[in-house]
Amino acid sequence: MTSQIFSPDVEQVLDLAGIFVFALSGGLLAIRKNFDVFGIAVLAEATALGGGVLRDVLIGAIPPAAFTNLGYFVTPLVATLVVFFLHPEVARINLTVQTLDALGLGLFCVTGTAKAHDYGLGVVASIALGMLTAVGGGVIRDVLAMETPSLLRWDRSLYAVPSLVGSTLTALLISIDRLNTLTGSTAALLAFVFRMLALRYNWRAPRAWHRGSSNTGEH
Amino acid sequence: MTSQIFSPDVEQVLDLAGIFVFALSGGLLAIRKNFDVFGIAVLAEATALGGGVLRDVLIGAIPPAAFTNLGYFVTPLVATLVVFFLHPEVARINLTVQTLDALGLGLFCVTGTAKAHDYGLGVVASIALGMLTAVGGGVIRDVLAMETPSLLRWDRSLYAVPSLVGSTLTALLISIDRLNTLTGSTAALLAFVFRMLALRYNWRAPRAWHRGSSNTGEH
Amino acid sequence: MTSQIFSPDVEQVLDLAGIFVFALSGGLLAIRKNFDVFGIAVLAEATALGGGVLRDVLIGAIPPAAFTNLGYFVTPLVATLVVFFLHPEVARINLTVQTLDALGLGLFCVTGTAKAHDYGLGVVASIALGMLTAVGGGVIRDVLAMETPSLLRWDRSLYAVPSLVGSTLTALLISIDRLNTLTGSTAALLAFVFRMLALRYNWRAPRAWHRGSSNTGEH
Numbered sequence: 262m263t264s265q266i267f268s269p270d271v272e273q274v275l276d277l278a279g280i281f282v283f284a285l286s287g288g289l290l291a292i293r294k295n296f297d298v299f300g301i302a303v304l305a306e307a308t309a310l311g312g313g314v315l316r317d318v319l320i321g322a323i324p325p326a327a328f329t330n331l332g333y334f335v336t337p338l339v340a341t342l343v344v345f346f347l348h349p350e351v352a353r354i355n356l357t358v359q360t361l362d363a364l365g366l367g368l369f370c371v372t373g374t375a376k377a378h379d380y381g382l383g384v385v386a387s388i389a390l391g392m393l394t395a396v397g398g399g400v401i402r403d404v405l406a407m408e409t410p411s412l413l414r415w416d417r418s419l420y421a422v423p424s425l426v427g428s429t430l431t432a433l434l435i436s437i438d439r440l441n442t443l444t445g446s447t448a449a450l451l452a453f454v455f456r457m458l459a460l461r462y463n464w465r466a467p468r469a470w471h472r473g474s475s476n477t478g479e480h
Numbered sequence: 481m482t483s484q485i486f487s488p489d490v491e492q493v494l495d496l497a498g499i500f501v502f503a504l505s506g507g508l509l510a511i512r513k514n515f516d517v518f519g520i521a522v523l524a525e526a527t528a529l530g531g532g533v534l535r536d537v538l539i540g541a542i543p544p545a546a547f548t549n550l551g552y553f554v555t556p557l558v559a560t561l562v563v564f565f566l567h568p569e570v571a572r573i574n575l576t577v578q579t580l581d582a583l584g585l586g587l588f589c590v591t592g593t594a595k596a597h598d599y600g601l602g603v604v605a606s607i608a609l610g611m612l613t614a615v616g617g618g619v620i621r622d623v624l625a626m627e628t629p630s631l632l633r634w635d636r637s638l639y640a641v642p643s644l645v646g647s648t649l650t651a652l653l654i655s656i657d658r659l660n661t662l663t664g665s666t667a668a669l670l671a672f673v674f675r676m677l678a679l680r681y682n683w684r685a686p687r688a689w690h691r692g693s694s695n696t697g698e699h
Numbered sequence: 700m701t702s703q704i705f706s707p708d709v710e711q712v713l714d715l716a717g718i719f720v721f722a723l724s725g726g727l728l729a730i731r732k733n734f735d736v737f738g739i740a741v742l743a744e745a746t747a748l749g750g751g752v753l754r755d756v757l758i759g760a761i762p763p764a765a766f767t768n769l770g771y772f773v774t775p776l777v778a779t780l781v782v783f784f785l786h787p788e789v790a791r792i793n794l795t796v797q798t799l800d801a802l803g804l805g806l807f808c809v810t811g812t813a814k815a816h817d818y819g820l821g822v823v824a825s826i827a828l829g830m831l832t833a834v835g836g837g838v839i840r841d842v843l844a845m846e847t848p849s850l851l852r853w854d855r856s857l858y859a860v861p862s863l864v865g866s867t868l869t870a871l872l873i874s875i876d877r878l879n880t881l882t883g884s885t886a887a888l889l890a891f892v893f894r895m896l897a898l899r900y901n902w903r904a905p906r907a908w909h910r911g912s913s914n915t916g917e918h
Contacts, residue, residue: 265788285595291632292554292687292688294628294632295633295634295687296632296633296634296687297632297634297684297685297686297687298631298685298686298688299631299638299640299641299685300631300632300633300634300685300686302638303631303632304632314538317757318537318538319752319756319761319762319763319766320762321761321762322540323539323540324538324539324540324599324600324601324605325538326600328538328602328605328608329601329602329605331602331604334604334605334608337836340504344688345688346688348688365780380762381762382762382766382767383766383767385769385772385773386762386766386767386772389766389772390766400625400843404623404842404843405619405629405632406628406632407626407627407628408845409845410843411736412737412738412741413729413732413734413735413737413741413843413844414733414734414735414738415733415734415735415738419737421737421741422737428743432500443760465735466734466735466736466737466738467708467735467736468730468734468736469703469734469736469739469782469783469784469786484875497901510851510905511906512907513847514850514853515851515853515902515906516851516852516853516904516905516906517905517906518850518851518857518859518860518903518904518906519851519852519853521905522850523851533757536757537757542757542758542759543758543818543819543820544757545758547757547819547820547821547824547827547828548821550821550823553823553824553827554823563907564907565907567907573758580748592814599871610822621772623842624842624848624851625851626836626845626846626847646765660890
């Protein structure tokens with residue numbers, strides 16, 4: 262099992278931390294959309310677990326880990342309580358939340374790629390599924406809240422590319438048989454740093470050529 | 481098989497009744513959105529079968545029951561014809577439709593929880609999948625019609641909580657080995673009554689604290 | 700394997716052609732929505748592969764063909780480059796794109812129905828899954844871009860019906876044991892011609908009865 266990049270205990274702690282911050286982002290959007298407390302919980306669960314569930318369904322890891330590991334399911338409920346009672350405070354520490362979210366992004370693209378490879382998928386498919394693990398929950402979050410997925414929007418800083426970098430590095434490490442705690446952590450850290458730089462300097466991807474400058478946003 | 485709460489014939493009749501009323505709610509929304517007759521059929525099918533299909537995919541019951549039981553597939557088409565020709569009449573008996581919908585909610589959260597447990601899932605996961613069976617189709621309906629899922633909205637009466645009650649009771653009954661026709665029906669009835677009371681008295685769940693009273697709905 | 704309607708090489712070429720044009724339609728919508736280049740790629744992939752992935756998940760063909768055949772995954776990326784650099788030209792040849800899209804529709808409803816039957820599904824379920832293969836990607840495309848699915852809209856020419864015709868013919872051919880290259884191509888061509896006629900003469904399906912003429916579109 263190459264997917265055991267970290268010791269089981271370490272991986273569990275990292276996973277739960279990533280799930281917690283993804284759930285926070287879902288909960289905060291739910292509050293912004295004026296959903297009730299159950300809507301907050303549903304959006305927190307869907308955001309935190311959606312990417313991993315999609316990956317598990319596509320690779321045949323049934324039932325998905327989200328339904329066999331009680332901690333995965335309960336953590337978003339804790340995040341729901343936190344944002345329910347403390348959302349002005351959580352929103353105020355936006356930079357902290359975004360930093361943690363970037364950590365989750367880095368972690369999940371690495372572990373997602375490794376798990377897909379463990380289930381027999383090829384290099385390119387494993388990269389794609391690693392990215393899906395990292396970004397899928399956010400897309401589900403936005404669709405459920407009737408928002409254009411921020412993953413797709415031009416006016417948001419890069420999110421797909423950092424996960425692409427982390428997933429690709431992981432796939433390369435697997436193919437040269439060098440994925441371990443040190444190299445896996447490095448791949449996750451690079452994706453994390455890339456995302457933080459994109460946030461800090463507001464890096465964006467280009468839109469299609471020939472567009473007039475009058476196109477200043479999405480309609 | 482604990483999922484055989486009712487005799488097969490009774491379960492089939494109840495299932496088809498639940499599917500029929502869920503399909504009605506999908507069809508009525510499609511008409512309100514001005515979709516054509518095929519759009520009505522697609523939304524009726526997705527609403528009626530979506531929750532069960534999601535559950536079956538997640539627990540590994542492949543192909544999903546919706547694709548192996550012809551009655552499950554044909555019933556939403558009958559509902560499509562009914563709303564197509566009689567939608568003013570169907571809309572006028574809104575209370576009847578909501579009552580039947582509440583019956584479907586109660587039934588599906590119980591049978592969904594039992595089926596998930598049959599496939600080896602744990603208590604909490606079975607509860608979650610029972611709820612998903614009951615409310616998943618409605619979420620798919622709303623997303624396809626580009627409406628904010630009514631499940632999430634503050635200004636709709638409780639829908640998730642009755643299914644949570646029914647699913648939790650079912651999981652408790654399973655864990656003390658007491659799920660049978662009588663107790664299963666009681667759990668479904670309690671969920672149904674809870675939902676009807678929520679409708680009657682417009683019970684709502686709280687939104688997050690500290691919100692000003694100027695927040696009067698979703699934007 | 701009845702699904703081998705065409706020789707493997709021919710089927711691969713046809714599949715890639717269909718995937719390419721479906722990806723073009725996703726990419727063009729992404730540009731219209733002002734997404735960045737990664738958003739274009741995501742929408743191209745989701746549109747081109749979404750229907751087949753849904754079918755494969757539902758019939759238990761795991762991992763889906765989209766994740767085992769490298770050409771399936773790379774083709775939408777090529778389409779992304781094409782629309783990124785040439786989108787005014789691509790949009791100008793709209794009739795060509797719609798013609799190719801109709802070819803993809805015809806092809807995928809036939810091969811999707813055959814594959815579902817190969818995996819043991821019944822006649823009606825195979826028809827439904829053939830239609831899902833043909834139209835599923837377009838629905839995912841529209842939902843991700845926050846557009847009402849054009850499949851459902853009254854003010855768009857028929858799309859579901861041609862795929863229903865192609866799928867039903869294929870299922871009939873299978874049930875009389877007469878599905879081969881010639882008959883399969885004929886079923887695909889009939890679906891294609893039907894779709895082209897619907898486009899040319901702007902055929903629409905009826906909306907529900909009793910609607911006043913003041914309903915002139917969807918809001």
